[in-house]
Amino acid sequence: MKKQIEDDARRALLHATRGISSHLSLNDIQLERNFKLLSKEERISARKGSDDAPVFLYKYYPPPFKQTGKSSFDADWRAEQNRRLENLIIDGKLYLSSRNQFNDPFDTMPRYTTTPMLSTLSALADRSLKKYGTTIQHSQRKKIKDNLIKNSNKIFSSLISAYRDYQAKFGIYCLSETNNSLLMWAHYALNHTGICIEFDTSEDFMLAAILQKVIYTPENKRPTINITEPSFLSTYEETFLTKSIDWNYELEWRLICDGLAGQELTFENSTITKIILGAKAHEETISDILNLNRKLENKGFPTLAIHKAELCDLTYGLKIVPFKT
DSSP states (O other): OHHHHHHHHHHHHHHHTTSSSOOOOHHHHHHHHHHHHSOHHHHHHHHTTSTTOOSEEEEEEOOSOOEEETTEEOHHHHHHHHHHHHHHHTTOEEEOBOGGGOSOTTTTOOEEOOTTHHHHHHHHHHHHHHTTGGGSOHHHHHHHHHHHHHTHHHHHHHHHHHHHHHHTTSEEEEEESOSOOHHHHHHHTTTTTSEEEEEEGGGOHHHHHTEEEOEEETTOOOOEEOTTSGGGGGGTHHHHHEEEGGGGGGOEEEEEETTOTTSEEEOOGGGEEEEEEOTTOOHHHHHHHHHHHHHHHHTTOOOOEEEEEEEOSSSSOEEEEEOOO
């Protein structure tokens, strides 16, 4: 019986990862319930084949505490960051960003082809004018067609603009395979003063199903789409998951949900298993994280393992060790 459930879970995961929106059917919901009946080892085994997604993924966050001077700190920042962490860790809600909020100006920015534009517009004009038969004179037909082609650049720009607006409505949550990247700690955790949260994807069927791996193109070429072709929407997944080779140190995975930008996705809060403190974390940040653990305990949830990043003795690297209170 368990073997059948595990096989079903694996098939559902593989099926779900083919679709960027990853909407679960009623059958998938039943599979999700069955997935929870498996032991941890069996859930991890069921993940195998799901595009080799790692069991553990990580999210870097700035610290709840941010010093603004030698003897002062930003109280509003601290309150807001702690609220966000509670929303994530206790309430089990992921905030999905829009591509407009990303730091890479090329993120989800494909190259748009223009070469077939004129022929496409010309054919479209011919089909449209044919409907009117002889009610439009030849000279008028030519004038309409010429004007359409003359304004092709404006039409092309408006199509791109509409497509970019459409893209911005997708909600995205970014995760990393690594918890000890010097650059990630510097860029996303406020110069190593923040935290890194560990997600155990074997704990959540839905989370596992919608994970997508980011591809870093060695040729450094942007994806190309022909926005004048009706089939272009079927290729847009590539634009969300292709980045410059310059970003390959991030080892990124993404959750991508159609129409959920700026909204929250509910997940099993047991998926979060560990918080790693930055090598330069302030005492106030450590206090806030320990207090968050107490809140989990008071609500009857399992507490999180607390670790800390420390500088390696011999190399330019970080080691993650249990935090000693």
